Amino acid sequence: MTTAEAPDRADEVLRLRREVARLEAERDRLLGQMQHRDDELEIATRMLQARAQTMTSVIDAVTEQSIIGTDRDGVIRVWNPGAEKLLGLPRADVVRRRTITEFHLPEELEEAGGGLAALVRTAQEQGRDVRDWTYVSPDGEELTVSVAVTPRTDDSGAHAGWNFVGTDMTEVRATERMKDQFVSLISHELRTPLSSILGYLELVLDDPDQPLTEEQRQYLTTVERNAQRLLRLVGDLLFTAQVDAGRFTLQPEDVDLAAVVRAAEDTARVTAATAGVELLVRVPDGGLAVRGDAVRLGQACDNLVSNAVKFTPRGGRVTLTLEQAWRTTDGAVVDEPQPGAAPVARLAVSDTGVGIPAGEQQQLFARFFRASTARRHAVPGVGLGLAITKAITTAHGGTLDVESVENQGTTFTLTLPR
Template sequence: MFRAIVDSAVASILVIDGSGTVQFCNKAGLKLFFRDDTSIEGGCITDFLPNSEMIDGELVVHGIRQAFGFALITLTTPSGEKRGFNVRHDLELDEKKNKLNILRMTDVTEEVATQKALSAQKERWDLALKGSQIGIFESDLRANEGSATNTWFHLFGVEDPADLDSDKFWHERVHPDDLQGVLDSDASCVYGDKERSDTKYRVLHEDGQWHWMHSVLLVAERDASGKAIRLLGTMTDITELRQAMELARERENQLRRLIASAPVPMAVLSPDGRFQITNEACQTFLGYSADDLLENSLWALGDRQMLADLQNEIKSLLDGSIDVYAGEKTFQRPDGAEIEFAIRFSKLHGESGNYRSLIVQFIDITEQKRVARLKDNFIATVSHELRTPLASISGALGLMQAMSAERLDEKALNLLTIASRNGQRLKELVDDLLDFQHLSSGALSLKIAPANIIAIVDQAVEEIQPFAQKLEVGLSFQHEPQQLTGNLDPVRFKQIIVNLLSNAIKFSTTGEKVMVQVTHSQGFCCVAVTNKGIGIAPEFREHIFRPFSQQADPATRDREGSGLGLAISKGLIERMRGSIGYESVPNGQTTFWIRLPLEEMPETITEKAL
C-alpha cells in the first residue's frame, strides 16, 4: 500500500544506492526522465540526471540554484522545452547501514514563472514609489507594531532603516505641536467616524530641519466585531509645495499692497472676469463699493453690450496672440454719470507659466476727450473761417499781379509775389488742418472706385515738375507699361503722391534726382519715392508719422511745411486698405513707399525721365 501511494505521488521520487544505481523510481519519475517503462530502475542515476555524480556513496547534483524558495535545476525535454524542478535530497541508511539517496523532484516551472512576474511587478511598483517619493506604511494594531517601505524612511533622510519599527519611529519624529491633531484624526478613522485620515504635519528630518508631510491613512482590515486591526497609508513630502504656497501668498499680499497704494484705478480679475482685488481709486472710478465689486464680474457691470464687445476684444490676449490689450471705451456709472476711459489688460502669470489672473487698469480720459473735441472744433471753425477770406486775398493778389506788371516797379512787384506765395502757403496749411481734423474725427469721406494707379502717379509727377525745377532737382519715373488698377480715391491718392514727391524734392541735395517707381508683386502695387539728401535722423524716426512733427535739424529749418503731410498721407492710405513706410540712411538715400492691393496683374518696367 505504501509503494502504491509513493508510486502515484505527483513529485518524482527516486531511491539511489551508494553506487549510484536506481533502486526505485515512481511513475512521475519515469515521466520526468521521459521513460514509459521501469527500465530506469537498475540503471545509473548519472546516466539520467545531468550534472550529477556519486561521491562516497552520496549523490551530488551540480547547478542547483536558490530562487523563490526553491532549489532549482533546469532540465530540457526531448522537444527542447526547458522545465524547472525543485530538488530535495535526503540521505538515509538501510538495515545493513548502506547509504540510500532519496531524491524528490517537483516540476515548479509555472510557479517560478508566476513568482518572476510578481517579482517584476513588485520591482516596478518599488521604482514607481521611489520615483514619485511616495512612502507606504502599515500598522498591525494587534501586534502593536508597524512596517514601512524604504521610500517612507527615505522621506525622513534615513537610508538604512534596518529593523526599525515605523510606528515607534514616526511618533519620535512628529513635531510636538502637530502630533495630537494627527492622532485625533487617525482615531476618528479607526473608530469609523470617517473613511480616511488626511493630515499635514511636520517631522524632524535627518538634516535637522522640520519637513512638511502629507499622510492619508485607511483601515485595511477589521475583525468580526468591526474593530480595526490593520491600517495602511501613504506619506509624501510637501515641504517644497508649502514653501511655494507661502511664497505665492506673500506675493499676493505684496500685489494687494501695491494695488491698494496705486493712485490709478486698478483691479485683479479671475480668468472669468470676477474681481479678486480692487483699490479705492477703482471703486471710486466705477462707482461701486469694494464688497459690490468683489461679488461681481466686470462683464456684469453697466453697459452689457460695451462690456461684451470688450470681452470679445481681449480674446487675443487670453489666447497668447498679444501680451497687452489697450483700448478706449465709454462707461455709465450707477449714478448715471457717463465717463470715457482708457483700459489696459495684462496677464498675471503663476509659477507654472500659465496665467491665473488679469490685471486691469483704468484711466479717466473724459476731460482729455472733451478738450480734444474742443480743439478739433476750434481748428475746424478757424480753418473754415479763414478759407473764404484767404481765397479772396489770394484772388485779389493774383489780379493785382496781372494788372500791375507794367505799372509797378520791381520792388512793388516783388512784394506782391511774396504776399501771393505766403497766401498760398497759408491756404495749404488751412487745407492740411481741415484734412487732418476730418481724418481724426472720422468725418472725411473718400470716393473709392477702381482707378489707374500709373496714370494718377504720372499726373502727380507732372504737377510737381515746376517745383522740382525751381529747386534744381531732377525727376525720373519708372512704371509698368500697362494699366495697374486699384480701388482708391483718385484725388486723395494723388494728394499722397504729391506730398511724398514734395518732401523728397525739398530734402534732396541740389543737382540730385528723385526716383519714382511703380512695381507690383503678389497682388499688391508698390509706389516708391527715393531721394538722396540729409536723410532721417534715427532719433526722429518714431515721430515721423505723428502730426505736427518736423525734424529738429538746422539743415531742415528752412523747409516749408506744417508737419501734417505724412500724418495725413498715412491716414488716407490706410483708409484705402494700404500701408506706408520708409527706409533711410542718414546723409544718404531715403525711400518712402506706399503699398495697395491690386485689381489686376501686369508686367515689365519702362522709364520716363523728366
C-alpha cells in the same frame, strides 16, 4: 524539529531579519523624503504668500489707474484703490459681487458684439488690446477710459480670467475734441478770406484794362504765392481735424496710380529744377490700377514727392518707382506672385537727402512732428504732410513705411491693395 530542519529555520529567521532591517531603512528614507518635501512645500508656500503679498502691495499702490481682475466669466476678483477712486465703490462692495460689464456703457458693448466677449475678443486673439471704453459710475457719470486688456493666468499657467488696466482719459479726450473743433472752426474762418484774397489777386493780375508794371506784378505774384501756401496749410489743418473727428471719407473709383505719380512729378518739377534736384520716374508703361480716391491718392503722392525734394540738397536726386508686387499671408511684400499672396501696388519715393535719425523715425507720422535734421537744415514745413499721407494710406487699406540713414537719404514706400 529534525536536525536537518534547524539550519533551514535559522536561515529563514536571518532572511526575515534582514528584510525587516531593509524595510526599516526604506521607511526611514521615505520619512526623510517626506520631511524634505514638507520643508520644500513650506518654503514654496511662504514664497507664494510673499509673492501674492508683493503683488497685492504693488496693485494697491497704484491709485491713478484702475486695475480690475476678473475670472473667466467676468466676475471681479481684483479691485484696486485706483478702481475705487475712479468708480467710487469700495472693494468689499464689488469683489465676487459684480461683473466688469456692469461698469460699461450698455449701448457701446452692444455695438461691439455684446457681453464680456466684446471686451476681450481682441486680447483673446492677439494677447492684448488697448482702446477707449466708456465706464459708467454708480451715480451714472460716464467716463472715457483707455483700457488695456490682457489674459490672466493662475499659478499653473492655465487661463484664469482677464486683467483690465484703465486710465481716465475723460478730460484729455474732451480737450482733444475742443482743440479739433477749434482747428476746424479756424480753418473754415481762414479759408473764406483767403479765397477772397486770391480771387481779387487773380482779377488784378489778369486785368487787361489796367496793365501792371513788372515790379507790381512781381509783388502781387509773391502775395499770391504766399496766399496759396496759407490756403494749403488751412486745408491740411482742416483735413487732420476731419480725420480725428472720423469725418474723413473716400470717393472710391478705379485709379491709374501711374498717372497719379506722373502728375506728382509734373507738380514738383519746377520746384525741383529751381532747387537743382534731379527727378527720375519709373512707372509701368501700361499703367497700374488700384481702387481708391484719386484726389486723396494724388495728395499723398504730392506730399511724398515734395518732401523728398525739400530734403534733398542741390545736386541730389529723387526717384519715384512704381511697380506691382504681392503681399503674402504673413504681411511681407514680395516681387513675384506666391500661393495665397494678394496683388498690391508699391510706390517707393527715394531721395539722396539729409536723412532722418533712427531714433526719430517712429515719430514721423505724428502731427506737427519735425525731425531734427529738418530743423537743423531749416527745411520749411509744419509737420502735417506725413501725418496726412499716413491717414490717406490707412484709409485705403495700405501701408506706409520708411527707411532712412542720416546724411545718406530716405525712402518712403507706399503699398496699396489692388
